[in-house]
Amino acid sequence: MIATLDATDRALLDRWQRGFPLVPHPFREIAAAHGIGEGEAVDRLASLAARGAISRLGATLRPNTAGASTLAAVAAPEDRIAEVAGAIGAEPGVNHSYLRENAWNIWFVATGPDRAHVDATLARIAEATGLAVLDLPLLRPFNIDLGFPLAGHAPMPPPLPVGQLGGIAEDDRALMQALTDGLEIAARPFAVLGAALGMGEAVAIARIRRLLELRVISRLGLILRHRALGWTSNAMVVWQVPEAGIDGIGPRLAAQPGVTLCYQRRPVPGVWPYTLYAMIHARSRPEALEVLERARAAAGLGGVPEAVLFSLRCFKQRGALVAHRPGGEAAA
Template identity: 40%
Template sequence: MARIHPLLLDIDSAEFRLLNDWQRGFPLVPCPFAVIGDRVGLSEQAVIERYLDWVTSGVVSRVGAVFAPRRLGAGALVALAVPPERLDDVAARVSAEPGVNHNYEREHAFNLWFVASAADDKALRRMVCSIEADTGCHALILPLEEEFHIDLGFDLSGRCAADRAECESRVSGSTATACALPEMERSLFAALQRGLPIMPAPWAGVGQRVGLNENMVIEIVSRALEDGLIRRFGVVVRHHELGIKANAMCVWDVPDELASTLGRQLARYPGVTLCYRRARSLPHWPYNLFCMIHGSVRETVLAQRDEIARSLGLDHFPHAVLFSGRRFKQSGAHYLPLGPESGHG
């Protein structure tokens, strides 16, 4: 299949809809790719081939679950101050950890930022301590304290307001913690961390690998979506490959008593793709309110950020903007020991 830059596709084309419309609301039916094909005017096989092609080329990370932070285990944003001449080597060591799912260079003295996930806080600390010991770099560990808007995907059409409003009551202000899971659910979720196999009967396929029948797999996933343990289930795109390369982490040091109110207000702006409150790490990191703004052009992202900050009066507080540089790793979070290999076909 010819590779066409997704952002150049007509928003009414089948290819655009495959990338954009199924980032959430994935069909919980035995043959989901056939249902998607019916909706967009393609055969089941054509849909499968396109998704497999996009996974191979890196446009799509996986088709699968995005789990709510801290519901399956422990996680934190971690930063290292790495001598520039050692950045490649240290980044490679960090990316080698299965529990690291995002690893980016950023414009700051703390120039390497990664997201670490583990089964519990002790395992997370062991992972970070191992990285510190191997690299000689002190780590800032910034656990999530309150989420306002996290991972609803990238609306490539620019019409994201409806999705934001639909999920706001379930997401905004959440402080959920890890839950105990029966072994049946743990096995399934561990396997799903790699993504759903891209095949005609994917639920049956993943069920065979963990000893569950198709109906039970669908029921467990449906229940997890209703409960919020799974934030969304669908196509997980890689924004760099979609031309969304200006990635700014915007941070403020706001009084703790104002953080929740300001975070909820900040999360409502369409340009904000992620928003949360994290613990400070004094004296090196005083900031507690975070948001991400993604776009195609750096100047546009900065203009969005400045307008949002002006509207809320945020720049009365100490602040910083950290644009990303190189991306060393981007994958799904691994809270649980990886389940049986599911593959894509």
């Protein structure tokens, strides 16, 4: 846990998880909002990143817009967990991997430029581990923002609404990959980004603004390492909600304080019947269960079959894979 956060550190981490200023000197605006100097703002956030509090400064993308992704799981024998997790984490397209409390115990997100890439990743994992892979594609997102307040379950600024998307240009893929990998925490991060991609600073800013307007980028700002910040009791909760009930229940569940992700996924009949998913991030197991109890009641999920999968260990956390290299290989 990062223990030495002062009030300014916490304010920076809370405020700039989204809405990062799209201007040539974004840290001037950030500094002015907190009564500090531009250099101090850069130094503080660079220090927090070096200490593991910040995963990256960058973007989260709406799933299956810039590329493809799926949630997947395997049931690894206890004595093979480290081996299997290593094989899964070695895949460049796997951007998140966790050990969770369930017979299906290693959960991961496989991403890629297209569904064929994701399928190939899953096939290699199945072959390497000798285990069946549970493939649970996203059907409908209700909240994919994954921002949360450090001080508790106070309301956060609302995520971008989920609606109809416009088209994206093929040449935006390299830009989106760079944003998911992370911006440099420097006085002019968009100038650094533009130089790396062969475009000017103003062009980079304009293209990012367009991707936000199209809702391809769901959030631009600080991506935090919640475990390092004391949010160590995190649970994926799944419900067996019939298709007819998803429309009403999903948005209510997504709106509950403490629910940091909410979406519908395709079930696997006879194996995994759950259709509605939520993530709860909390500082203790009792707190997480209190959030779950309130959310369950508010969303009308009492009595609906459910499973609660607390995370035990994080194996991998990074941005999604969305772009191919010029030679045809996906970007690592």
